[in-house]
Amino acid sequence: MDVEVLRERVAIHAALADPHRLAIVDELTWSDRSPSALASAIGLGSSLLAHHLAILERAGVVERSTSAGDGRRRYVRLVPDAITSLAEPAAHHVSRHVLFVCTANSARSQLAAVVWNARHEVHASSAGTHPAPAVRPEAVRAAARAGLDLRAARTRSIEDVSGQPDLVITVCDVAYEALGSLPDDATTLHWSVPDPAAVGTAAAFDAALAEVAARIDSLAPHVRPPRRARRTRP
Numbered sequence: 001m002d003v004e005v006l007r008e009r010v011a012i013h014a015a016l017a018d019p020h021r022l023a024i025v026d027e028l029t030w031s032d033r034s035p036s037a038l039a040s041a042i043g044l045g046s047s048l049l050a051h052h053l054a055i056l057e058r059a060g061v062v063e064r065s066t067s068a069g070d071g072r073r074r075y076v077r078l079v080p081d082a083i084t085s086l087a088e089p090a091a092h093h094v095s096r097h098v099l100f101v102c103t104a105n106s107a108r109s110q111l112a113a114v115v116w117n118a119r120h121e122v123h124a125s126s127a128g129t130h131p132a133p134a135v136r137p138e139a140v141r142a143a144a145r146a147g148l149d150l151r152a153a154r155t156r157s158i159e160d161v162s163g164q165p166d167l168v169i170t171v172c173d174v175a176y177e178a179l180g181s182l183p184d185d186a187t188t189l190h191w192s193v194p195d196p197a198a199v200g201t202a203a204a205f206d207a208a209l210a211e212v213a214a215r216i217d218s219l220a221p222h223v224r225p226p227r228r229a230r231r232t233r234p
Contacts (some may be wrong), residue, residue: 008060012083019054020044024076025083028062030078030219031189032077065192069174074180075192080214093187093223098124099165100178100212105131105155107139108193108206113169114148114211119207125165129175132153134195142205146213167223171212191215 016022023042024092027033033041039049052077056062061082067073098116102109105128135153151229158179166186170176171193179188193211196204 006188012061013060015055015061016083016221018055020048021056024049024052024056025061025078028076028078030115030215030222031087032065032074032075032192034075036075041093041233051160054233066194067173067177068198069172069177070194073177074174075173075190093167095122095161095167095187095223096224096226097165097222098122098167099158099161100126101170101175102126102193103127103130103159103174103178104128105157105199106132106136106214108135108208109195110139110150110155111143111205111209112151112169112216114143114150114153115146115209115213115216116220118148119216120223120226122223123163127156127158127161128160129178131157138196138200138205142196142202142209146209151184154202169228189219 005147016025020042024038027038027041035049035053038044038199039046042049044052046206048081052062053062060079062073062076063079064074064076067075098113100109100112100116105126109126109128113124113126116122122200132155133149140150140153166185167189167193168179168186169189170179172189172195173192176190176192191212193203196208198204
């Protein structure tokens with residue numbers, strides 16, 4: 001028996017032994033949040049939120065990152081797999097159309113959409129706040145290495161999206177911060193995925209694909225299509 005592993009597990013259980021901290025974990029399960037958004041969602045003052053976040057950080061449950069768009073902003077996220085068996089809220093999203101959004105719609109959002117559509121019956125598409133002329137060839141190659149096909153993918157603006165998506169997932173800090181109004185009934189989640197184009201290597205694009213795939217594997221079981229109405233006999 002690994003005593004150090006047991007100590008880490010005890011620290012996580014102790015960190016979660018508070019209703020406010022459990023609420024923070026539930027809020028972060030599917031979406032990264034800024035401290036101000038967390039405070040608003042949970043109903044905590046900034047100093048009390050900082051106290052609870054510090055405990056969760058020391059236990060290795062959450063971590064913070066600086067926005068790639070506005071360096072003054074921070075995002076809080078769950079540490080991958082830190083509490084996989086403990087952070088599964090029962091709520092489900094009912095969705096007809098999932099929309100993944102990044103700035104250029106040339107890599108992260110395209111990769112997320114193609115992964116989602118390979119694994120889920122609810123349709124997903126992608127768009128950008130400032131779309132590039134074309135999908136990056138590095139993203140096409142990363143998809144191919146994972147057995148997915150992006151060769152026919154085209155970029156588009158979020159303004160050209162039709163059908164009113166009811167689940168919108170931003171995979172880019174810049175897009176999240178710039179995103180305008182959405183339908184009132186749309187649920188918006190945010191995944192702070194580093195831009196692989198900023199590095200430009202095959203490994204960076206593979207890492208971006210792996211991160212969105214892991215996030216999708218966590219979220220997808222909690223998304224279901226609307227129930228079809230039963231047909232009545234004439």
